[in-house]
Amino acid sequence: MRDVAIIGAAMTRFGRAEVSLVDIMCQSALPALEDANLSDRRVDAVVVANMGGARINRQTAVASALVDRLSLYPAAAETVENGPASGSSAFKVGFQAIASGMADLVLLTGGEKMRAVDNLEATDFVASLTHPEAEYIYGVTLPSLAGLFTRLYMERYGVTAEHLAMVAVKNHENALKNPFAHIQQRVTMEGILFSPDAVVNNPLVADPLRMFDCCPVSDGSASLVLASVDLAKKLGRPIVKVAGIGQATDTHAVQERKDPTDLLAVRQAAEKAFGRAKLAPKDIHVAELHDAFTILEIAESEEAGFFPKGKGAKALEKGTTSLSGKLPINPSGGLKAKGHPVGATGVAQLVELVWQLRGEAGERQVAGAKNAFACNFGGFGNNVVATVLVRED
């Protein structure tokens, strides 16, 4: 296998887009190609991550459409749909194409236009990934699964509503330093938890989860350009090496897991990624975790190996995961505040980490970051991709 580098990265500001799904994708693809210094744009392949085009935007074969819009023919093109893990799954496809020698330059774009439909429809669209007979027919949605998970997690590990709110406060604070974040609003413990108005400001979504425990519905796209490390060196770009990717699946219905508070696929995906990178969780300087719900940042920080099971909330409380802490988690604002256009999310996590490793993250820069970790969480933990990136000097 050849070593693979990321040589270009860009994303749109997440939020509400007025242009079409494919044009949202162009808005990050072009700057990513520019960032890679590819003025002739001769990529061998284009991989697109998208989950909802067929249903929400009435558009299929999105990768072919993107190649056309960017006039990149005859580049190979394919769309990867893998639920909310589509972004890093597509990244893995691009990585494999270069590692195997089938391609030298790959454009990877994740994009979603979810606000084309109302919230009910968007929620139902994402809920269609749940088990059709054992979950979906009961009105189970992703927030419902997160609510069920959170109540048991709180009961078992002493996680409190205050801990959950701390994740929201921290990630909203980080997002204020990220011009690409969807929600740029400071939130306080007082405003979302302690004040008499908190129940109005922060209504229940799936008890015990409240609105500020859940990510927003967003439009947006993110793109990366991948190359072999040898080619990257010739192009003279700063090199961020893909040190390891790990992926694991778990039962479709959450009820079937050996323990409903276990996120086994996160653990297995992280172990594989660290094993391939020949690094350990203690070597990581910055991480982007899939906090579609606040509880997930805490649970994933444990399952990925950064903290022992049940100790993630403690680390959060101590400020370990804050921007100035020992292991900053979600400096971008996370899905919580940066937004969650599902197909774009896994790619956007990696865009943030590339910026962090190159020292280009501005006010939210984690000083001296050299090794980074991302966890992209599909389904309710039934398909997880973990990635370790390393800056090469």
Add this chain to the structure above:
Amino acid sequence: MEKKVTGVRCKACGKLSYPAHCVCPACGKTEFEPFAVAGEGNVATYTDVYALSLDYAERYLRLAIVELDSGIRATGHLLDDDPKIGKRVKIQIGVVRRHAGEETYGLQFVPV
């Protein structure tokens, strides 16, 4: 519309699976017989969902995962005004979703 909920019992190793698989997750064999998901159990966890999916006009929906005495877990509607983790409940079959005039039957949990 079918008014019972079924899982599968592996003919080779006896493992109960709900929902069904085509291959037994315990022994890898592929012969099964159906069994009715029924009886009593304890509430493993529950939630009141206010951000409802399509087809629901209620103010909120109370969902639970129940650990049944048969050893399997099941997700369904919890019909209990005083829910608690560990509380004893039993299964009844009722309407759990209405879509375009069609009723879907499924698991409801009521206090014993």
